[in-house]
Amino acid sequence: MAKKKKLRSSEWFGGKDKMGFVHRSWLRNQGYPDDYFQGKPVIGICNTWSELTPCNGHLRDFAEVVKRGILEAGGFPLEFPVMSLGETIIRPTSMLFRNLASMDTEESIRGNPLDGIVLLTGCDKTTPSTVMGACSVDLPTIVVPGGPMLSGRFRGEKIGSGSMNWMIKEKQKKEGYSTADFTEAEVCVARSIGHCNTMGTASTMATMVEALGLTLPGFSSIPAADSRKKLFAQLSGRRIVEMVKEDLKLSKILTRKAFENAIITNAAVGGSTNLIIHLTAIAGRIGVDLKLEDFDTVGSKVPLLLNLKPSGKHLMEDFFYAGGLPVVLKELQKLLHKNTITVNGKALTQNYQDAICYDTDVISTLKKPLQKEAGIAVLKGNLCENGAVIKPSAASKKLMNHKGKAVVFESMEDYHKRIDEPDLDIDENSVIVLKGVGPKGYPGMPEVGNVDLPEKLILKGVTDMVRISDGRMSGTAAGTVILHVSPESTVGGTLALVKNGDMIHLDVKKRKLHLAISDEELEKRKVAWKAPKPLASRGYVKMYIDHVEQADKGADLDFLVGGSGSKVDRNLH
Template sequence: MTADRRSSQWYAGTDRNAYIHRAWMRRGLPSHAFDGRPHIAIANTASDLTPCNSHLDEVAESVKQGIWEAGGVPMNLPVVSLGETLVRPTAMLWRNMAAMATEEMLRANPIDGVVLLGGCDKTIPSLLMAAASVDLPAVVLPGGPMLTGTFRGVPLGCGTDVWRLSEEVRAGTLSEQAFLRSESSMIRSRGHCNTMGTASTMACVAEALGTTVPGLAGTPAPDSRLLEGAHETGRLAVELVERDLRPSALLTRGSFLNAIVALAAVGGSTNAVVHLLAIAGRLGVELSLDDFDRTGAGVPLLVDLQPAGRHLMEDFHRAGGLLAALREVRDLLDPDALTVTGRPLADHLDEARIWDETVIRPRDQPLQEAAGIAVLYGDLAPSGAVIKPAAASPELMRHRGRALVFDSIEDMHARIDDPDLDVDASSVLVLRGCGPKGYPGMPEVANLPLPAKLLERGVRDMVRICDGRMSGTAYGTVVLHVAPEAAAGGPLGLVRTGDPIVLDVEARRLDLDIPPEDLARRQPSEAMREAFAAPSRGWERLYVDHVMQANRGADLDFLVGSSGDAVARESH
């Protein structure tokens, strides 16, 4: 056994402990599996209850083949899997738990490197947070988007068209029967959402960070090339161990700025903001909310994908994928930021080409000139809030309207379709109590439904403000991640129905137009406070006590920073 191999701490030697470790693993493994070969974990988020990741066991088999071929020993390691569509109250409540559990299992076991196999929204972020914390050589393998389904001859965007069609039902322009018939067409194949939602965004972000095989992100889940890429990823994991290339050396500030450029160019999900901030926090990389505005706001939107555009991920892959889009903004990238290949990301762009300019636009023909995440400050967001201009209505980017306040998600559901609701198209819908502490877990509710009475009149967008998140597949003029949240004493908790609110995205402002002395005299509403989460035990209690605000990535305060891969004590 190679003495400097981490796994040799378990397997090398002739004493009782080494005997036990080897003997219990000798269930088909040959003796030469312990002769110094790198042991590679496959952190596998496959689960039937995470439908978007249900195919990952098959993908893991190709990873194993690549690891064996390169001289390593593969070890399947099932880890916490979070299915965005099923878990309640919200998958984000357990992102930090999944990251912490994966970190501890990677540290506790005799492995030298890891393949991070994820797909659905929170799985890739939690895996990257874990890898950053334990700092073992790691490579990401995204599970890929589903193929495009159609209904009545029209392509369906997973997620995005759910929101659109459900609003049409509420507006009376689509029958409930037709809506339900579309259900079996929405999910055509294995894989995650086929829009540029959070899952697709985080796959692209992982590639822009340099943590995947370049060109692999966005490969459709049923495409044979995903299995080819999985085999290559397995080989690469062994090479990373041999080169001792760890996340702490690979992921620099330049890597994160490249990810922000990619996020803007593809019109990616706002959820990437909290995930990137959390990953950077685990590494000690300096990254703030303002970096998303400074680096990304002026980047042109080049990818015409739902929800910001028309096409879907299968089209994006066919048109050239992420590398083709990044080649158009190469001058905005850090030329020295490395990838897991050992070469800079920029070096992998030479052969990239756009094969369909209706899907990926050339730099001089963007969908929008400047469409990256905008960061707002003001009376209502002292620590910041974000808006995605690419998914918003241009005419609402500068707006003044009367607040209509909902004290909780339940309050919103109870009143939003009330025909007597005092609301018009110029109103600003405010939903609070949905931040990291308040709900808890910061659910995807910021794109709250429009009042039925306005939908019936043809209104399809309004300014909405929330301390929660929204799905990456959603759209609209939505200000979200407001910090501090209402449950942390933020001024959003003091807004009253009828207060004038001013949104000015160009000026980066979100303000409450009332005298400061009037605001200072106010107390938070009792209904809002009664709706806040107050868990007495378990993970929710730990989460509420220690979660940081959205502008800090909503990680737990005691998980910031890396603990490394050392195990303090022997088990026998």
């Protein structure tokens, strides 16, 4: 008979000495009975609930449901908060604080008597940050995704939370929308609990964790308001107790093959480009060698199967009614690694054998895909020596091979000041170049890459242009937008040297992004370039600027990469 594994929490609660007394006695002020301290697996519920994070505003209730499941399975649930990141409110950008939230998660787990972890996630950065932090401790962990909002309805039209944002300027300039119109739309677009209901970054992250094997099968696509979301939360509470007994840790689930499955799945659902930066950072924490080029070689030839905004017309609620992610994963079986383990102890593809598609207009097949090749393309060239990315499924086909003159904005402030000037020398063939929005430059790499077009071109009916930046783009947005240019302009990448009127050539098929100037001129500009002054002199922001890696490496802090499961559980009393 196998020897029962000693629980980590027993180092706190199992002692018959002074420290055992201390650890147990203060918790007894909550009314816990004796048997809670006598060998029950202690499960930490990592809650990203906050009233400042509207997408996660329902997770306080979800935590109670998870606790029910943990108690039913014989565990001892203890909920704890970590920094929550609300995409719609926090400034200057939530990405600046992703790594801080991951540190909060890591140290909260490491420093407390926890045997297993439930991560309550929702809004964009709350998923990768908590997973990154949990990876760095490497305990049995399961994810409970908060779920998308119900579909928005406005004046007979189905509208997506997030996607509507990018239509505001056009609605104002071309359709004369008033303040009253927008007030009505605001309520209609976000009419229930949950995160964005498009295949934006939040839904992409939920899809990612299910494809990685970190959620119960079918969990990610259930709307937040659906009662089945709470059912799955309760079952997750039960399952994490069993995972502790099985010692099913993150490092056993998050293999190289699991990461490749996530890349393939993201391509098939038309997921956000933000997946690249987050998945790379997660891989770095758990010790899997994942490179930017892998997203192209593994995923770029995968067909688009999901007809969801921003790459299609439907919303996440429709996706769920059509069968949800289980249908997609079943359809992808020929492309996926079949034997990767998941949190329920079964192989990934084994979990989805019984999935049924109820709406082929929402979910297509490999034989009849919406697009034959929809994965993210990785570009190289003298303008992005370490790479840049573009999402072909959300771009204009006519612009995929394009040459145009650069119209350069040195910063977001410069862009806002000049983009709508009537005498700005710009037309639909121009290439908008935005500098200073990379990891160090903003700082935090904001979602501004899909900048609005000039008013005068919108009024002419222009709906898309090539846009290039070292920043990111919201997963809810669309357009021919080149993102994550690395090295970024602030550290002296070639992007910093682009001038108005320079010719730029984009060829997505050849994976090429080229600044058409001579090597001699390029070298001359490099010599003349001067680095900008640091944007912070104290605190976390200074630490971030000093240590953040470039976009192609996941924009994690260099001292957080690797070291999964490092032990600092010392008794310092």
